[in-house]
Amino acid sequence: MKIDLQSFKGVIFDMDGTMIDNMLIHHQAWQKKLSELGMELNLQEVKESIHGVNEEILTRLFGDRLSKVERKFHADDKEAQYRLLYKDSLKLIDGLDEFLQFLKEKKIKIGIGTAAPKENVDFVLDTLSIRPLFGAVVDAGMVEKGKPNPEIFLKTIHQLGLLPEECIIFEDSPTGVEAAVRSGATVIVVTTTHQPNEFKKFPVHGFIKDFLGCGNLFKF
Numbered sequence: 001m002k003i004d005l006q007s008f009k010g011v012i013f014d015m016d017g018t019m020i021d022n023m024l025i026h027h028q029a030w031q032k033k034l035s036e037l038g039m040e041l042n043l044q045e046v047k048e049s050i051h052g053v054n055e056e057i058l059t060r061l062f063g064d065r066l067s068k069v070e071r072k073f074h075a076d077d078k079e080a081q082y083r084l085l086y087k088d089s090l091k092l093i094d095g096l097d098e099f100l101q102f103l104k105e106k107k108i109k110i111g112i113g114t115a116a117p118k119e120n121v122d123f124v125l126d127t128l129s130i131r132p133l134f135g136a137v138v139d140a141g142m143v144e145k146g147k148p149n150p151e152i153f154l155k156t157i158h159q160l161g162l163l164p165e166e167c168i169i170f171e172d173s174p175t176g177v178e179a180a181v182r183s184g185a186t187v188i189v190v191t192t193t194h195q196p197n198e199f200k201k202f203p204v205h206g207f208i209k210d211f212l213g214c215g216n217l218f219k220f
Helices: 023-036 043-049 054-065 068-086 096-105 118-127 151-159 174-183 211-216
Strands: 010-013 109-113 136-138 167-171 186-190 206-208
Touching: 010 151, 023 043, 023 068, 054 068, 068 118, 096 109, 096 211, 109 151, 136 151, 151 174, 167 174, 174 186, 206 211
Parallel strands: 010 109, 010 167, 109 136, 167 186, 186 206
Antiparallel strands: none
């Protein structure tokens, strides 16, 4: 059953893996950082181990072997390495630019709820010159609890002046989808990083591989 998009008032996007197909770059940057810290993981192991806010990830992997100051340093340095790796190939996922313009024309509010740090959000929004399109942007530094806690999305919804049932959330990861579902919004998965069978336990509305596929889910 297709969604009547105009019956919603807001659309919210996760950023990494949802707006930009960058998760392989993040995994490569994490692989390099973890190797520096004495933990050798292949890319599949990185993919399975890395989700959430950086300092939470480092706490989960290293416990009290890293101090709070060290976790902050390595979290920031990993992101700097990521931006350096990605700067020459940064682009929106196919069809998203046109979809964003469509939402703007239809006066549907647009937000971002991301576990990425502010520096990475600025890197994307300012490099691609799309910041004015978004009425709310919530990053990792603006919440106390990372995904799968729904705080990021609930805060984004609140900043848009909307209710969860008035919003659609696009996500790409099981952790992010859990957060989106728990927020009470309608959820659509972008399959850049994970396959549909990885989301069986979640009541999502549907799947797209890119935003050129939006026509398969929506009535415009």
